[in-house]
Amino acid sequence: MIKPVSQFLHISNLLVSRVALLYFKTLFINALSCFFLFFSILSSQPAQSQLNKQSIIDPANQAKFRTSHMPYTAFDKLNHTILKIDNATLKVGFAPGKLDLSNQQILNWITNSAEVVSKYYGQFPVNDARVLIVPAQGKGVKTGQAFGYRGAAIRVFVGEKSDLNDLKKDWIAIHEMIHLALPNTHQRHLWLAEGLSVYVESISRAQAGQLSEAFVWNGFMKSMPFGLPKEGDKGLDYTHTWGRTYWGGAIFCLLADIEIRQQTNNKMGLQDALIGLIKKGGNNERIWSISEILEATDYATGKKAVYEQYMKMYNTPMKPDLEKIWKDLGVTKLNGKIVLDNNAPLAKIRQAIFTPRNNQ
Numbered sequence: 001m002i003k004p005v006s007q008f009l010h011i012s013n014l015l016v017s018r019v020a021l022l023y024f025k026t027l028f029i030n031a032l033s034c035f036f037l038f039f040s041i042l043s044s045q046p047a048q049s050q051l052n053k054q055s056i057i058d059p060a061n062q063a064k065f066r067t068s069h070m071p072y073t074a075f076d077k078l079n080h081t082i083l084k085i086d087n088a089t090l091k092v093g094f095a096p097g098k099l100d101l102s103n104q105q106i107l108n109w110i111t112n113s114a115e116v117v118s119k120y121y122g123q124f125p126v127n128d129a130r131v132l133i134v135p136a137q138g139k140g141v142k143t144g145q146a147f148g149y150r151g152a153a154i155r156v157f158v159g160e161k162s163d164l165n166d167l168k169k170d171w172i173a174i175h176e177m178i179h180l181a182l183p184n185t186h187q188r189h190l191w192l193a194e195g196l197s198v199y200v201e202s203i204s205r206a207q208a209g210q211l212s213e214a215f216v217w218n219g220f221m222k223s224m225p226f227g228l229p230k231e232g233d234k235g236l237d238y239t240h241t242w243g244r245t246y247w248g249g250a251i252f253c254l255l256a257d258i259e260i261r262q263q264t265n266n267k268m269g270l271q272d273a274l275i276g277l278i279k280k281g282g283n284n285e286r287i288w289s290i291s292e293i294l295e296a297t298d299y300a301t302g303k304k305a306v307y308e309q310y311m312k313m314y315n316t317p318m319k320p321d322l323e324k325i326w327k328d329l330g331v332t333k334l335n336g337k338i339v340l341d342n343n344a345p346l347a348k349i350r351q352a353i354f355t356p357r358n359n360q
């Protein structure tokens with residue numbers, strides 16, 4: 001499963017409002033995460049029998065690594081493995097707990113994920129990052145968070161029964177690493193952070209050969225309608241539902257990408273704008289205003305496309321015609337299969353979005 005949609009849909013409204021309440025108590029986005037999942041993990045404590053099986057693991061010591069914020073102090077006391085990814089040094093630590101996977105298998109997965117992100121941005125978004133792996137109940141990569149207030153960090157919860165296939169299909173590590181590429185900003189712009197992580201995760205993995213283009217479009221066609229405004233919704237800055245935050249943000253990214261490409265004769269896209277943002281010093285260890293972020297992203301392309309897209313969507317429930325966009329891009333679904341039409345009006349733009357940057 002590539003997109004957060006199926007993982008998130010089962011979460012009750014009650015939980016969402018509880019999470020939203022907690023979240024919006026802080027002024028700035030300083031801990032980005034798939035919160036909806038995260039809280040479901042917190043509420044499912046390991047069963048007693050499993051704790052007994054791991055009697056050498058102190059539950060209190062485990063709890064230190066499951067706090068709502070990054071446990072920087074506890075992390076720094078762990079043994080670390082250093083991974084060098086292009087410009088970056090990743091310090092990986094394992095919280096107490098048991099995993100079926102070996103540490104080396106986890107380290108390989110973190111390396112591969114970081115390489116996908118680094119390839120997309122032309123560098124890893126920060127020079128140093130802490131990576132905390134927390135064993136969790138069950139199977140599969142469960143959830144993650146990104147933090148920046150005491151240095152870039154991500155925390156990923158990995159089910160103790162996970163196998164290599166679970167790591168292969170994981171999207172969470174990359175999603176969280178992409179959060180490191182955006183400065184912290186006011187909480188009302190959370191949709192921008194989540195939208196970028198959802199959108200770039202798919203595109204970057206496709207560019208790296210992990211996903212096919214058809215797979216990505218299938219996911220977008222299925223899930224982007226969740227991001228359209230419902231009755232009573234306002235602009236993206238003012239309606240903070242799950243759909244508007246994750247998929248409304250992703251729609252913004254797609255539209256901005258197309259717009260930049262149309263304005264630059266398809267020479268540049270959102271990827272170039274985001275690379276420009278990092279080059280201007282933007283990453284999640286900084287706190288920037290939305291204006292600073294938009295200015296830095298537009299600077300690289302010499303256009304105002306990202307700013308203009310923001311102005312169209314931030315306080316107005318803009319409802320783009322997604323069906324027309326798929327058609328113009330040359331993406332259709334026939335008998336459940338994605339068919340790509342290279343003669344469609346925006347087919348060249350679609351192809352350019354999926355072309356690794358050094359090949360353009």
Ligand SMILES: [Zn+2]
Nearest residue numbers: 033034194197
């Ligand atoms: Zn996220």
